Amino acid sequence: xxxIDALNWRYATKRMTGAKVPDETIxxxxxxxxxxxxxxxFQPYTILVISNEDVKKKLHPASFNQPQVIESSHLLxxxxxxxxxxxxxxxxxxxxxxxxxxxxxLLDGFKQAVMGAVNGKxxxxxxxxxxxxxxxxxxxxxxxxALEQVDANGMEGFNPAQVDEALGLKEKNLRSxxxxxxxxxxxxxxLQFAAKVRREKDKLFxxxx
Amino acid sequence: xxxIDALNWRYATKRMTGAKVPDETIxxxxxxxxxxxxxxxFQPYTILVISNEDVKKKLHPASFNQPQVIESSHLLxxxxxxxxxxxxxxxxxxxxxxxxxxxxxLLDGFKQAVMGAVNGKxxxxxxxxxxxxxxxxxxxxxxxxALEQVDANGMEGFNPAQVDEALGLKEKNLRSxxxxxxxxxxxxxxLQFAAKVRREKDKLFxxxx
Numbered sequence: 001x002x003x004i005d006a007l008n009w010r011y012a013t014k015r016m017t018g019a020k021v022p023d024e025t026i027x028x029x030x031x032x033x034x035x036x037x038x039x040x041x042f043q044p045y046t047i048l049v050i051s052n053e054d055v056k057k058k059l060h061p062a063s064f065n066q067p068q069v070i071e072s073s074h075l076l077x078x079x080x081x082x083x084x085x086x087x088x089x090x091x092x093x094x095x096x097x098x099x100x101x102x103x104x105x106l107l108d109g110f111k112q113a114v115m116g117a118v119n120g121k122x123x124x125x126x127x128x129x130x131x132x133x134x135x136x137x138x139x140x141x142x143x144x145x146a147l148e149q150v151d152a153n154g155m156e157g158f159n160p161a162q163v164d165e166a167l168g169l170k171e172k173n174l175r176s177x178x179x180x181x182x183x184x185x186x187x188x189x190x191l192q193f194a195a196k197v198r199r200e201k202d203k204l205f206x207x208x209x
Numbered sequence: 210x211x212x213i214d215a216l217n218w219r220y221a222t223k224r225m226t227g228a229k230v231p232d233e234t235i236x237x238x239x240x241x242x243x244x245x246x247x248x249x250x251f252q253p254y255t256i257l258v259i260s261n262e263d264v265k266k267k268l269h270p271a272s273f274n275q276p277q278v279i280e281s282s283h284l285l286x287x288x289x290x291x292x293x294x295x296x297x298x299x300x301x302x303x304x305x306x307x308x309x310x311x312x313x314x315l316l317d318g319f320k321q322a323v324m325g326a327v328n329g330k331x332x333x334x335x336x337x338x339x340x341x342x343x344x345x346x347x348x349x350x351x352x353x354x355a356l357e358q359v360d361a362n363g364m365e366g367f368n369p370a371q372v373d374e375a376l377g378l379k380e381k382n383l384r385s386x387x388x389x390x391x392x393x394x395x396x397x398x399x400l401q402f403a404a405k406v407r408r409e410k411d412k413l414f415x416x417x418x
Contacts, residue, residue: 003356004237007244007349028213030414034407035216037351037363043408050417099406128337132344132386136363139348140216142246147212154246154345172415177341197308198243199252205239206381208259 006146011192013151016071016183020051025148026074029182032144036137040114042092044084044126045134046174048077048167055167062162063179068153072181077167078138079174080130083123089114131177141180155179215355220401222360225280225392229260234357235283238391241353245346249323251301253293253335254343255383257286257376264376271371272388277362281390286376287347288383289339292332298323340386350389364388 001009026049033047050056051074063069081088093111097104121129138154145152156178163169163176185192198204210218235258242256259265260283272278290297302320306313330338347363354361365387372378372385394401407413 003241003353032212039365048415052417055417096406099404135341135344136348139345140352143349143352144212156248195308197305204243206257208261208264
């Protein structure tokens with residue numbers, strides 16, 4: 001299935017069957033998320049992958065009791081790093097050096113560039129930057145799931161403070177941003193039969209030819 | 210080509226050939242962007258699609274003279290709506306009613322829900338929410354281009370105030386967020402030969418099984 005057909009097939013699935021998505025399928029979707037682009041390659045976010053039913057139940061009341069939290073196979077919680085600085089930039093440089101089999105000292109110029117981008121931001125700007133990067137990965141995840149013919153629902157409908165508390169995210173230097181509930185659509189979910197609504201092309205896009 | 214292979218093939222292309230991407234390919238990439246998920250389906254963003262060389266030249270100095278601004282085939286400028294309220298929500302409701310051939314009055318409950326989400330936010334929160342939604346579409350766009358074997362570079366490296374000024378975005382109620390430069394990699398671009406660096410899977414993901 002090509003991407004356009006896959007994106008037309010998908011929808012924000014509110015009712016799922018509870019059936020489990022095979023591990024190898026989940027991992028292909030996660031691999032796509034991992035390969036997502038990120039500004040300067042920094043990826044200042046972490047993604048919780050929850051298949052534990054007790055944890056999902058704990059998040060349910062903090063998520064306005066939406067059924068897909070329980071009925072999903074896997075609930076992904078996209079989290080921005082709450083804070084970051086030289087330690088995280090050094091870890092990134094070490095990963096580049098290891099991946100490219102080079103001396104980390106050769107990356108000093110690039111390190112200074114990333115540090116400049118990080119240090120030039122207020123704590124709130126840092127958080128918002130990290131959140132935007134996470135949403136690139138979220139978009140990739142939804143596309144990847146659709147191409148696998150697996151349903152996925154991007155969700156902001158939860159109380160972030162309650163979710164952070166329930167998952168102990170503060171201690172992990174994380175702040176919850178959005179879920180992606182992954183699973184299979186229930187036949188009961190009427191929304192699958194509704195026409196997809198998107199802004200018209202000549203409004204969404206301005207062409208400067 | 211599957212998505213994983215496509216994402217491994219792509220990279221942040223800094224030098225492009227200047228060759229034009231065929232219109233039908235560009236439109237498939239834009240269709241994917243259009244079909245991207247958005248919180249509540251609202252899509253509070255607009256995407257400029259610039260193939261005009263004079264406009265690209267005007268943006269070049271505001272973009273730290275990065276060559277891909279000029280050497281791209283099409284430069285996409287992802288913009289958040291600077292402000293939005295009941296007018297924009299009503300336009301959205303009208304689009305739903307038209308697309309689904311239903312009476313707009315039946316959408317009153319949903320309209321109140323969207324208005325609640327909009328009115329509960331400060332101007333800065335509104336902008337950040339719109340920006341995140343735009344980044345979902347940005348992620349989809351990069352994936353779509355890769356699947357078309359077209360190069361694309363997501364870019365935050367420009368001066369937003371200068372770009373907004375150069376494109377008259379304030380008058381259009383828009384604020385620039387990020388570019389996607391679309392085109393074809395130049396053989397000169399050494400980065401295409403470098404191993405892709407991404408956070409290791411056991412760091413990027415936390416599994417709660």
